[in-house]
Amino acid sequence: AQKITQTQPGMFVQEKEAVTLDCTYDTSDQSYGLFWYKQPSSGEMIFLIYQGSYDEQNATEGRYSLNFQKARKSANLVISASQLGDSAMYFCPNKFYFGSGTKLNVKP
Amino acid sequence: GAVVSQHPSWVICKSGTSVKIECRSLDFQATTMFWYRQFPKQSLMLMATSNEGSKATYEQGVEKDKFLINHASLTLSTLTVTSAHPEDSSFYICSAPTDRVGVTGELFFGEGSRLTVL
Numbered sequence: 001a002q003k004i005t006q007t008q009p010g011m012f013v014q015e016k017e018a019v020t021l022d023c024t025y026d027t028s029d030q031s032y033g034l035f036w037y038k039q040p041s042s043g044e045m046i047f048l049i050y051q052g053s054y055d056e057q058n059a060t061e062g063r064y065s066l067n068f069q070k071a072r073k074s075a076n077l078v079i080s081a082s083q084l085g086d087s088a089m090y091f092c093p094n095k096f097y098f099g100s101g102t103k104l105n106v107k108p
Numbered sequence: 109g110a111v112v113s114q115h116p117s118w119v120i121c122k123s124g125t126s127v128k129i130e131c132r133s134l135d136f137q138a139t140t141m142f143w144y145r146q147f148p149k150q151s152l153m154l155m156a157t158s159n160e161g162s163k164a165t166y167e168q169g170v171e172k173d174k175f176l177i178n179h180a181s182l183t184l185s186t187l188t189v190t191s192a193h194p195e196d197s198s199f200y201i202c203s204a205p206t207d208r209v210g211v212t213g214e215l216f217f218g219e220g221s222r223l224t225v226l
Contacts, residue, residue: 033212033213033214035214035215037215043146043199043201043219043220043222044217044219044220045201045203045215045217045220047109047214047215047216050214052212091151091152093215096142096154096157096203096205096215097154098144098151098152098153098154099151100150100151101151103149
């Protein structure tokens with residue numbers, strides 16, 4: 001199985017501030033995709049952002065951006081202007097394998 | 109985006125009974141679907157890969173006879189928890205890719221099914 005490492009079990013951020021969630025891959029694939037998902041307490045999985053490993057520019061989707069450093073095999077998620085509704089679990093799977101995730105709590 | 113529907117959302121059953129969970133791709137054909145199990149406050153653990161027209165591929169440590177998976181058509185995969193026991197209580201969630209999974213294809217998830225075995 002491909003290994004995914006999310007080193008932050010839990011994170012706190014003040015509302016309206018930016019936060020970075022870490023993710024590193026251990027893969028030998030030459031071409032791969034980087035994905036981030038959000039899982040609120042309701043349990044649904046919500047797709048946030050995608051970037052291909054050969055994409056030259058980091059992906060951005062609204063308040064979400066992906067900071068991809070290929071040599072380090074890291075694909076960190078940056079959430080700008082945090083909102084209370086951002087409180088959730090966040091996952092960066094490698095293909096269909098999920099790491100431990102990061103629990104983000106946004107404080108008012 | 110593509111839609112995956114999972115049913116039932118909640119199910120409570122008695123110990124020893126079997127429970128079937130359905131996962132349907134509503135607007136695309138899914139030759140592959142993935143079944144996950146998630147314990148409270150933990151990550152998604154891949155149980156098996158469901159393949160249309162062939163046997164499912166189970167992850168190591170997952171009991172094939174306990175968790176029966178059938179991919180009957182290009183839009184339907186089912187997970188049957190046989191002879192359920194309280195330790196099988198969990199959140200089960202399915203997903204399907206529309207493209208090359210992990211390369212260009214994001215995963216579309218069902219709503220999940222919360223199983224409680226009494």
